[in-house]
Amino acid sequence: MFTLTETWYLVLAALIFSIGAVGLLVRRNVLVMFMCVELMLNAVNLTFVSFSTALDDLGGQTAVFFVLVVAAAEVVVGLGIIVAIMRRRQSADVDDISLMRG
Amino acid sequence: MTAVWLIPALPLLGFVTLVVLGRKFGDPGAGIFAACMVGLSFLGTLGVFAHLLSLPHEERAISQTLFTWISSGSFKVSIGFLADPLSITMCLFITGIGALIHIYSVGYMKGDPKFSKFFVYLNLFVASMLLLVLGDNLLLTFLGWEGVGACSYLLISFWFTDPKNASAGKKAFVTNRVGDFGFMLATFLVWVTLGTVNYEQIRPLAPGLAAGTATAIALLFFLGATGKSAQLPLFVWLPDAMAGPTPVSALIHAATMVTAGVYLLTRLSPIMAxxxxxxxxxxxxxxxxxxxxxxxAIAQNDIKKVLAYSTVSQLGYMFLAVGTQSYVAAVFHMITHASFKALLFLGSGSVIHAMAHEQDMRKYGNLRKYLPITYATFMVGWLAIAGIPPLSGFWSKDEILAGVFNAKTFGNLALWVIGMAVALLTAFYMTRQVIMTFFGEEKWRHAEVDAHGHELHADEEDAVDDHDHHHLTPDHTPHESPISMTLPLVVLAGAAAVAGLLNLPFGDPLKFLEHWLEPTIVGEHELPPGWVQALLSLAAVAVAVIGILGARAVYFQKKVDPAKIEKPVFAHAWYIDETYAKFMGGPGETAFEDVAQFDQKIVDGAVNGIAGGTVGLGNRLKGLQTGLVRTYGLGMAIGAVALLAYVVTRIGG
Amino acid sequence: MDPLLSGNVDLMTVVVVLLKVLVAFAGLLVAVMGMVWFERKALADMENRFGPNRAGPFGILQTLADGMKLSFKEDLLPEKADRFVFRLAPLLAVIPAFLTFAIVPLAGNFSNGNDGVVEILGHKTFMQVADPQMGILWMLAMSSIAVYGIVLAGWSSGSKYPLLGSVRASAQMVSYEAALGLSIATVLLIGGMLSTNQIVAGQYGLRWNLWMTGIVPFFIFIIAGTAELNRPPFDLVEAEQELVGGFHTEYSSMRFAMFFLAEFMNAVTMSAIIVTLFLGGPSGPTFGITGWISDYVLPFIYFFLKVLLFLYMFAFFRGTLPRFRYDQLMDLGWKFLIPLALGWFLLLATVRVAADQGWNLPLTVVVCLAVLAAGAGLLRAAIRNSEHAEAMAAGSVAKDASEVDV
Amino acid sequence: MRVEMFTFLLAGAICLGGALGVVLLKNPVHNALSLVATLFGVAVLFVNQGAYFLAAIQVIVYAGAIVILFLFVIMLLGVDRETDEGREPLVAQRPLAVATGLAILGLSLVALLSAGQRATGDKADLAPLNQPGPDINHLAEVLFTRYVYAFEITAVLLTVAVVGAVVLSKRTNEPLIDLDEFPEGTVVDVRRRADDAKAQDEVDADAEVVAVPDTEGDPQEGGDD
Structure with a gap:
């Protein structure tokens, strides 16, 4: 039986992060993309806590706390923007929102 | 004494204030304000001067750094001022004579539509000149150098509605550019070789320069000086510069700016050594x-042109002194020349003012009757420049000639002979001018005469100061100038008379100027022993007297036809100007055309090409800006991968 | 931390844990059955009728009968429903309800500063299923999860009335969670601990948080808690006149029973939480008795009576209060309860600091009240001002205004 | 240890399943639910590592607030239908995305597995974790002493975010972008002119058709635009 070290957590976090990154790039629904960002943030949080445990230091947990707060703020503003955009065009497809193209 | 910065700041304040409020201040107001600013600056200079005097001999230098101007890598230049005997001496006569000329101008420029603008320029000029002199590094000096150049340009073409004035200004500007080029190259060279442009830092480093480099630097700086100080081959602009108002000629083109070259070389005496x-x-x-x-000068009929060539000639003396390492003599002559040449210019201005802006001496005569004060003061200036003791010109010129006689310079005796010849000529042409102006018959009463039947009118057209268009008529009665113009004349006459006291050759304790400047100047020169000096002085006086008598014989007693002396080749200043013009019009022009073509095709082409290329590139690249968030995201992700890859490879190592 | 889990985890520990879980779950189920019967009876009394009186004595088995009836009904699945979520939703409603109950101390001797430790099968433990470190936060977390059951139920039905009901419900629950959390924060401020066990232990004697926090948080908690439960007068979620049956319109049979169960479970749990937070939980006088009576019987009786009080209160609300309109509900939550809870929290914090620093306590309180009154005045002015401004959603305005109050 | 291993495996599986669900499921609501599963799994993993407080707020903030907000938006804006993910309009986006994802994963794993401690740099010198008392006390102590400014600034950030969200969600009748704000000659202006020209063309074309209804001109030329 393997022993549970922080490496396990870190590998799991890397997996979640990669999945989130791929999802962000592949999915076209703005909301789903947003969720993928949250996935990535969570993967990072997990990494922070794992290192915090591994190094026996509160620093990682403190970082997670701030990530949580910032994520909350980000979602509030992001969803506000999405709602404002979707009021104009009845679509959540991010490819439709390309007014800023060169 | 931390108020050194006030000296240039006050005229600058005057400049800024007049730019904004000049029109509000109105006709005399703006001029009085400007004069007050320069006067205050003079008082400040006096304060600093007194402070310096109170210091021990070796510590007479105040350097004050205000702030860092440019800081780029190891290249660091501050706005800082260096008040040492040399710069304060310069400041004293810049602000002193400047103040007098400001006062004079209030009278002279009365009623001019651009009255306040004139004082704007004058104040800016004084500020720039003070910056040039007080700046503690080459770059700041260069700033002042360019500032005075710009002001000179603006003032020469002050009455720019006349195309001749405008072109005279342009000529001065362009000719000066050639010299500035030398200045800049020299500054670069100093920076590259010494790693500093600060005078106080140059001073200890200069002896370490290779002889070749030092020679190159000196020659390049001298090129700059020939431009600013109107030496061969770049002197051609100065006679034309007389197109400007007479106070300008007095202040800029006789007393101050043209001595900048002398100042520069004196300041850089460590390198010159x-x-x-x-x-x-x-x-x-x-x-x-x-x-x-x-x-x-002996063949000019324009009263100011005579003085202009005279100025060029006197500046030549100064450079002669600099070249023979007699810096003290150079500065001494600079001071005396500043006072008597300013006096002469202002006197001629007074004459011109009285004669309805007629500048042709052939239409003058017997003016001593109408202009007693001008006449009296002009006499002082005349004797001073002619080198008659005990007036100031004698002492300074004598010191230069004595220095040349004993110098180790190549062909020093030939130089001395030339110097003596010039002294003779100086006495001659000045006497000629005085006689033509103040003695003889009242020639303007004869309508349009050409008393001497000259075929050539020696460019009289060029210099006619016709900014107001009432011409000299036969029934004209000259009248003495107002007090604001005569007062400076009197003061300057006093100065011109006694300035020689600064550095009397009769014994070491009497050489005030030499001791005063000692800590600033590097370079040794030995005066000949006393009896030789006495002989030389006698010779000089004799030469001067010969010149005066000769002129008297020709123009007063009319024993010789003046036409025999006033050769066209002299009137045209050896055709140097014409040669330039011919060259510039012929092969020069084609060369310039080619350069212009090069500029258009290659330089502009490069600039436009880069711009066009950027536009084209932008047009191609804007396709990348799809507006699609996911594309951007992909870009970011790829970038992240690259970063990660870099970090990972670093970890391994 | 539960002393049970501090040592080695052996077989008996697991048995004890399982035993506790079983007892708590069974107890909760019984309590729910009782609660349903009790509420119906109480309502019937208020409305001057008999209520259930057929199944068993006084109709006490009515709930059981209802449950059996429901379990034999047909399990309908609407055609437009999202099958997976439709089936998941009831579970998401029930499970948090029970999980919240897990942290409530049911018994144990808390008198005279005892920490409520009892011994079961030779193991020292608390009379609660779990005593996690984050204690009361667990309850907040679970109530966040409970929202999902309702939201998803409404959405997955593929019908507009349930959707509207569920959106109403979740907005309401999210809104009132803030007031709820702030009033809990006052309790934490007084006790300094998150653990429910320690909160209860801190209220020995009659040092109930009810008084220690100055009563106001207690009332805020009751109002917000009632709203969290979607019970009358905050039962817009299932306002039959408007939304047919609310989020569970399309549910039938056992799935409906689960929602039903969850609702009453939540009511019981909420009562238990109120008791735990403000009324000292199972603590009470022991009259010098020791042994198992003081460990189990007396505390449980105290606990039961206190919970009963609040169950009656909920029934009483239902019987007497008219339903809020939706904007009234939001106004009450955002413009009144949250600012009040926040202000009170600040007041208590100041008092706490004043006590620590040795300031003049009465003066501090007076100054604080003055500041709060000023803040309230400002808030009121802001609200009145914004009511004139057109095209502003009531919720967002109040959000702004509450920021001003801070 | 065995219990923790079991918990880890279970929670990890939930996390991974949830993450895959977020990316692969087509219905946004299902995506959101999958996200909740992952968040929950992460919370469990936090508990597994002793970060109780973080686990609690992870659930409260993420599950209780953030994902609920997502669901709100999905449901209220009516985008809860399955999205068509079969067609990918951007060429090479998918393979590149997958390749990038794999590259990130691979590189991270290389960094984590080969470098070990070196990847993290030096250990911070905050309070150690293993102290008596609940972890929230230690966390609070650090937050309110060493990180007090950061803490206050995040408070400001949240306030600003709330105000921003209120402003964003205010219903206005003006268009989002006021085209007249843009000076002549900018891209927007050019585009608008192009639109105007197109509209003008249409009007002209219509007029043409109306004006000459019975000439031989193909009516579809002008009418069908």
Missing amino acids: EAGWANDVVAWVGALTALVAACA
Whole structure:
């Protein structure tokens, strides 16, 4: 039986992060993309806590706390923007929102 | 004494204030304000001067750094001022004579539609000149150098509605550019070789310069000086510059700006001391300029042109002194020349003012009857420049000639002979001018006469100051100028008379100027022993007297036809100007056309090409900006991968 | 931390844990059955009728009968429903309800500063299923999860009335969670601990948080808690006149029973939480008795009576209060309860600091009240001002205004 | 240890399943639910590592607030239908995305597995974790002493975010972008002119058709635009 070290957590976090990154790039629904960002943030949080445990230091947990707060703020503003955009065009497809193209 | 910065700041304040409020201040107001600013600056200079005097001999230098101007890598330049005996001496007569000329201008420029603008320029000029002199590094000096150049340009073409005035301004500007080029190259060279442009830092480093480098630097700086100080071959702009208002001629083109070159070389005496044969070049150029200009001066009919060539010639003396390492003599002559030449210019201005802006001496005569104060003061100036003791010109000129006689310069005796010849010519043409102006019959009463039947009118057209268009009529009665114009004349006459006291050759304790400047100047020169000096002085006086008598014989007693002396070649200043014009119009023009083509095709082409290329590239690249968030995201992700890859490879190592 | 889990985890520990879980779950189920019957009876009394009186004595088995009836009904699945979520939703409603109950101390001797430790099968433990470190936060977390059951139920039905009901419900629950959390924060401020066990232990004697926090948080908690439960007068979620049956319109049979169960479970749990937070939980006088009576019987009786009080209160609300309109509900939550809870929290914090620093306590309180009154005045002015401004959603305005109050 | 291993495996599986669900499921609501599963799994993993407080707020903030907000938006804006993910309009986006994802994963794993401690740099010198008392106390101590400014600034950030969200969600009748704000000659202006020209063309074309209804001109030329 393997022993549970922080490496396990870190590998799991890397997996979640990669999945989130791929999802962000592949999915076209703005909301789903947003969720993928949250996935990535969570993967990072997990990494922070794992290192915090591994190094026996509160620093990682403190970082997670701030990530949580910032994520909350980000979602509030992001969803506000999405709602404002979707009021104009009845679509959540991010490819439709390309007014800023060169 | 931390108020050094106030000296240039006050005229600058005047400039800024007048730019904004000049029109509000109105006709006399703006002028009085400007004069007050320069006067206050003079008082400040006096304060600093007194402070310096109170210091021990060796510590007479105040350097004050205000702030860092440019800081780029190891290149660091501050806005800082260096008040030492040399710069304060310069400041004293810049602000002193400047203040007098400001006062004079209030009278002279009365009623001019651009009255306040004139004082804007004058104040800016004084500020720039003070910056030039007080700046503690080459770059700041260059700033002042360009500032005075710009002001000179603006003032020469002050009445720019006349195309001749405008072109005279342009000529001065362009000719000066050639010299500035030398200044800049020299500054770069100093920076590259010494790693600093600060005078106080240059001073200890200069002896370490290679002889060749020092020579190159000195020659390049001298090129700059020939432009600003109107030496061969760049002197051609100064006679034309007389198109400007007469106070300008007095202040800028006689007393202050044109001495900037002398100041520069004196300031850089540590480098000049290492420069070897460059000093010979300076001396010879100075001597030849003095001769050429003196020759030209005897054939001019425009009262101001005579003075202009005279100025060129006297500047030649100064460079002769610099070239023979007699810096003290150069500065001494600079001071005396500043006072008597300003006096002469202002006197001529007074005459012109009285004669309804007629500048042709052939239409003058017997003016001593109408202009007693002008006449009296002009006499002082005349005797001073002619080198009659005990007036100031004698002492300074004598010291230069004595220095040349004993110098180790190549061909020093030849130089001395030239100097003596120039002294003779100086006495001659000045006497000629005085006689034509103040003695004889009242020639303007004869309608349109050409008393001497000259075929050539010696460019009289060029210099006619016709900014107001009432011409000299036969029934004109000259009248003395207002007090604001005569007062400076009297003061300057006093100065011109006694300025010689600054540095009397009769014994070491009497050489005030030499002791005063000692800590600033590097370079040794030995005066000949006392009895030789006495003989030389006697010779000089004799030469001056001969010149005066000769002129008296020709123009007063009319024993010789003046036409025999006033050769066209002299009137045209050896055709140097014409040669330039011919060259510029012929092969020069084609060359310039080619350069212009090059500029258009290659330089502009490069600039436009880069711009066009950027536009084209942008047009191609804007396709990348799809507006699609996911594309951007992909870009970011790829970038992240690259970063990660970099980090990972670093970890391994 | 539960002393049970501090040592080695052996077989008996697991048995004890399982035993506790079983007892708590069974107890909760019984309590729910009782609660349903009790509420119906109480309502019937208020409305001057008999209520259930057929199944068993006084109709006490009515709930059981209802449950059996429901379990034999047909399990309908609407055609437009999202099958997976439709089936998941009831579970998401029930499970948090029970999980919240897990942290409530049911018994144990808390008198005279005892920490409520009892011994079961030779193991020292608390009379609660779990005593996690984050204690009361667990309850907040679970109530966040409970929202999902309702939201998803409404959405997955593929019908507009349930959707509207569920959106109403979740907005309401999210809104009132803030007031709820703030009033809990006052309790934490007084006790300094998150653990429910320690909160209860801190209220020995009659040092109930009810008084220690100055009563106001207690009332805020009751109002917000009632709203969290979607019970009358905050039962817009299932306002039959408007939304047919609310989020569970399309549910039938056992799935409906689960929602039903969850609702009453939540009511019981909420009562238990109120008791735990403000009324000292199972603590009470022991009259010098020791042994198992003081460990189990007396505390449980105290606990039961206190919970009963609040169950009656909920029934009483239902019987007497008219339903809020939706904007009234939001106004009450955002413009009144949250600012009040926040202000009170600040007041208590100041008092706490004042006590620590040795300031003049009465003066501090007076100054604080003055500041709060000023803040309230400002808030009121802001609200009145914004009511004139057109095209502003009531919720967002109040959000702004509450920021001003801070 | 065995219990923790079991918990880890279970929670990890939930996390991974949830993450895959977020990316692969087509219905946004299902995506959101999958996200909740992952968040929950992460919370469990936090508990597994002793970060109780973080686990609690992870659930409260993420599950209780953030994902609920997502669901709100999905449901209220009516985008809860399955999205068509079969067609990918951007060429090479998918393979590149997958390749990038794999590259990130691979590189991270290389960094984590080969470098070990070196990847993290030096250990911070905050309070150690293993102290008596609940972890929230230690966390609070650090937050309110060493990180007090950061803490206050995040408070400001949240306030600003709330105000921003209120402003964003205010219903206005003006268009989002006021085209007249843009000076002449900018891209927007050019585009608008192009639109105007197109509209003008249409009007002209219509007029043409109306004006000459019975000439031989193909009516579809002008009418069908």
